[in-house]
Amino acid sequence: MGFGGLGVENTEVGAALVSKLTSLPKTMDTPIEASETHSNCRPDRGVWLKGGSAVCTPPAKPAPAPWRLVLLGAPGVGKGTQAELLCERLGACHLSTGDILRGASKSDGCGLSPALQTALEGMRRGELVTDGTILDIVGERGRCLRCSGGFVLDGFPRTVAQAEALEKLLAREGVELDAVFDYEMPIDEIVERLAGRRVCPKCKAVYHTTGQPPKSEGVCDNCGSALVQREDDRPEAIRTRMRVYAESTAPLLDWYRKRDLLVTVPAYGAPDEIYARAWSCSREAHPGTLTPTGSLGGG
Numbered sequence: 001m002g003f004g005g006l007g008v009e010n011t012e013v014g015a016a017l018v019s020k021l022t023s024l025p026k027t028m029d030t031p032i033e034a035s036e037t038h039s040n041c042r043p044d045r046g047v048w049l050k051g052g053s054a055v056c057t058p059p060a061k062p063a064p065a066p067w068r069l070v071l072l073g074a075p076g077v078g079k080g081t082q083a084e085l086l087c088e089r090l091g092a093c094h095l096s097t098g099d100i101l102r103g104a105s106k107s108d109g110c111g112l113s114p115a116l117q118t119a120l121e122g123m124r125r126g127e128l129v130t131d132g133t134i135l136d137i138v139g140e141r142g143r144c145l146r147c148s149g150g151f152v153l154d155g156f157p158r159t160v161a162q163a164e165a166l167e168k169l170l171a172r173e174g175v176e177l178d179a180v181f182d183y184e185m186p187i188d189e190i191v192e193r194l195a196g197r198r199v200c201p202k203c204k205a206v207y208h209t210t211g212q213p214p215k216s217e218g219v220c221d222n223c224g225s226a227l228v229q230r231e232d233d234r235p236e237a238i239r240t241r242m243r244v245y246a247e248s249t250a251p252l253l254d255w256y257r258k259r260d261l262l263v264t265v266p267a268y269g270a271p272d273e274i275y276a277r278a279w280s281c282s283r284e285a286h287p288g289t290l291t292p293t294g295s296l297g298g299g
């Protein structure tokens with residue numbers, strides 16, 4: 001379904017999307033003031049990160065027309081940053097499978113199933129976790145997929161089998177994707193970014209040793225914690241992740257293109273520029289629904 005292509009505004013789905021787009025704040029695709037974002041009242045993603053009977057605090061705010069997006073792109077292209085911006089501005093929830101796995105790997109190992117322990121070892125080497133394990137994890141978080149706040153999926157799906165399973169899960173929950181943003185960047189540049197990436201284990205701020213260094217070397221500007229390099233950002237793991245991306249995840253592009261959901265976004269420049277470009281690429285790809293006149297900032 002998604003944008004439905006040219007002329008879709010004359011269909012029922014297209015009309016619903018046009019109405020959704022025109023109900024958005026006019027500044028949605030431009031840099032906005034912190035006070036205009038949802039960041040101060042965003043839920044803690046308790047359900048997504050912990051699964052089971054966990055709750056989100058505060059509960060997600062229902063959106064009149066919740067956005068449901070998937071982000072694709074090679075590791076290191078900046079999907080996480082874009083996911084955060086999209087969530088702040090659309091009021092949706094950032095659903096990252098990598099965050100769930102990293103959270104599990106930080107636990108003391110007690111209570112982790114053997115399958116999950118094996119998965120985490122593979123993850124440290126930059127390999128993909130098996131489809132079965134990932135689908136078990138996502139399957140028990142159906143509440144997040146039907147959440148009336150909407151979602152931005154980051155890192156899932158990563159294989160065609162996962163995309164097929166997601167399609168079924170969404171159908172079961174009675175919801176549909178609005179779009180799939182694919183962020184693109186030359187591979188050499190991505191490898192350089194990953195190798196220099198440093199993250200704050202406490203507040204999750206992301207830095208780069210040369211491109212975006214902290215004020216004091218190795219120390220988080222926000223909370224003063226010592227910055228770390230993700231295990232899967234080490235050179236050997238980066239090579240594995242790039243190979244795995246080309247083999248397993250790149251085929252997803254065609255899969256979503258055929259469903260008329262794919263929006264290709266060149267991912268150069270500052271995060272805000274990439275954010276705005278995503279919406280202008282959407283308008284170019286789907287002029288029938290993403291009209292420049294209303295909510296999307298007037299072009």
Ligand code: AMP
Pocket residue numbers: 075096097098099101122123124126127128129130134154155156157158162232241
């Ligand atoms: P990310 O933070 O999305 O780059 O994910 C970090 C790592 O978690 C990946 O390199 C994989 O090992 C694992 N992972 C995350 N999501 C998935 C997924 N959907 N399928 C398989 N492995 C995943």
